[in-house]
Amino acid sequence: MDNIRTFQKDTSVLRNSICFMFGRIASELGSSIFKFALSLYILDTTGSATMFSTVLAIGMVPGIFVNIFAGVLIDKSDKKKIIIICDLLSGLIMFLLLSMLMGNLNGIGILILYSMLISTVQSVFSITIYSAIPNFFQKEKVMQMNSSYQGIGAIVNILGPVLGGVFYTVMDFKLLVGIITIVYFLAALVEIGLVYFENEIVSGDSYRKNLNNVFAYIRKEKVIFYLLLIVLAINFVSIPLTSVVLPFLGYKIMMLSSTQYGVVQGVWSLGIIAGALVVSVKAVQSKVTKRIFSLLQVQGIVILFWAAPLLLGKINNSVILGAIIFSAVLLVGGTLNSIINIPLLTYLQISVPENIRASIYGVVVCCITIAAPIGIWLYGFLIEKINIESGIVLSSIIVLLVSTFAVCNKQIKGFFVKDIENL
Numbered sequence: 001m002d003n004i005r006t007f008q009k010d011t012s013v014l015r016n017s018i019c020f021m022f023g024r025i026a027s028e029l030g031s032s033i034f035k036f037a038l039s040l041y042i043l044d045t046t047g048s049a050t051m052f053s054t055v056l057a058i059g060m061v062p063g064i065f066v067n068i069f070a071g072v073l074i075d076k077s078d079k080k081k082i083i084i085i086c087d088l089l090s091g092l093i094m095f096l097l098l099s100m101l102m103g104n105l106n107g108i109g110i111l112i113l114y115s116m117l118i119s120t121v122q123s124v125f126s127i128t129i130y131s132a133i134p135n136f137f138q139k140e141k142v143m144q145m146n147s148s149y150q151g152i153g154a155i156v157n158i159l160g161p162v163l164g165g166v167f168y169t170v171m172d173f174k175l176l177v178g179i180i181t182i183v184y185f186l187a188a189l190v191e192i193g194l195v196y197f198e199n200e201i202v203s204g205d206s207y208r209k210n211l212n213n214v215f216a217y218i219r220k221e222k223v224i225f226y227l228l229l230i231v232l233a234i235n236f237v238s239i240p241l242t243s244v245v246l247p248f249l250g251y252k253i254m255m256l257s258s259t260q261y262g263v264v265q266g267v268w269s270l271g272i273i274a275g276a277l278v279v280s281v282k283a284v285q286s287k288v289t290k291r292i293f294s295l296l297q298v299q300g301i302v303i304l305f306w307a308a309p310l311l312l313g314k315i316n317n318s319v320i321l322g323a324i325i326f327s328a329v330l331l332v333g334g335t336l337n338s339i340i341n342i343p344l345l346t347y348l349q350i351s352v353p354e355n356i357r358a359s360i361y362g363v364v365v366c367c368i369t370i371a372a373p374i375g376i377w378l379y380g381f382l383i384e385k386i387n388i389e390s391g392i393v394l395s396s397i398i399v400l401l402v403s404t405f406a407v408c409n410k411q412i413k414g415f416f417v418k419d420i421e422n423l
Contacts, residue, residue: 032160071362271334
């Protein structure tokens with residue numbers, strides 16, 4: 001009987017792994033291709049860093065209101081159904097966008113509307129995926145799953161920008177939107193095959209009581225409050241760097257072609273894969289987790305090297321050499337990003353009680369969503385009114401200050417040492 005149960009559990013893990021990975025590839029490859037092409041489309045349409053950053057920032061605004069409240073509803077609902085519904089809604093939104101483009105309704109207002117709708121749905125999807133992983137896999141498999149999940153996502157992100165750059169050059173924008181619509185519906189179809197490894201614990205408390213429990217937990221666990229502030233500061237920097245500084249530096253200042261820029265951006269994802277492979281090694285996991293914020297200090301120094309292509313441009317106008325140096329910097333940065341994020345994500349997943357897990361993650365994402373639009377707008381303003389170097393230096397200073405605070409804080413250090421063998 002025990003052998004039968006073991007076989008059933010192993011089969012469930014394998015089935016869930018396939019459904020999770022295939023669903024992620026189908027959904028996020030299309031999404032990555034579209035987002036990259038859309039960023040180039042906005043830059044070509046507006047020609048303004050401020051307008052470009054404003055469109056991106058407005059698209060994130062709905063998440064501020066969705067994330068703080070959606071987590072409580074997710075904790076009270078069937079997570080598998082929410083995952084499937086989110087991909088179906090994403091496909092429907094893309095279909096509506098395609099209809100508008102076919103009717104020549106392709107102004108900035110339409111792009112802003114799309115960004116707001118898809119941001120809302122994807123915010124719910126992200127929270128649900130995060131909180132559901134421990135339900136679909138054994139506890140000791142969670143970090144391995146996070147590593148594989150992020151690694152495959154990084155592979156998708158490598159192909160996405162490259163294919164996005166190629167498709168943007170050779171394919172009609174409407175056709176690309178149509179393909180992404182189909183991809184979202186296929187992802188939802190694959191996710192129907194997910195099965196729970198253990199019975200899901202669904203909160204039976206009222207919405208108000210659940211929400212009160214979330215903030216009571218944050219008040220009790222002071223380290224969670226500190227981590228929220230750290231997440232807020234880091235994402236105030238990292239999202240504008242990759243969403244505004246990276247495309248403007250590569251596409252407008254270095255004058256890379258859309259395909260060349262896609263390759264350079266893909267190197268960041270290659271670094272994430274390398275970091276995921278490192279963290280997937282059991283012997284490395286505890287060592288990395290204890291040094292998360294020391295590694296974040298190193299990341300702060302690496303950010304300064306984003307300015308290397310600018311310095312090189314004043315000495316040597318070789319586009320290829322500048323792209324190679326920038327790619328090397330992004331490779332190191334992507335590796336550190338993965339090594340830092342995966343243990344942090346995993347530890348929070350297994351430490352936070354299941355009945356408020358989605359709610360806590362919703363608060364985390366809400367902090368990110370508040371910081372990101374402000375940071376994106378500010379960085380767009382700095383680039384256009386001052387220079388791009390100011391944004392890079394500001395990023396490095398903020399990351400170094402935040403990481404130094406975390407390294408010196410005994411409560412934060414103790415939080416990651418506690419029960420670390422369970423990772």
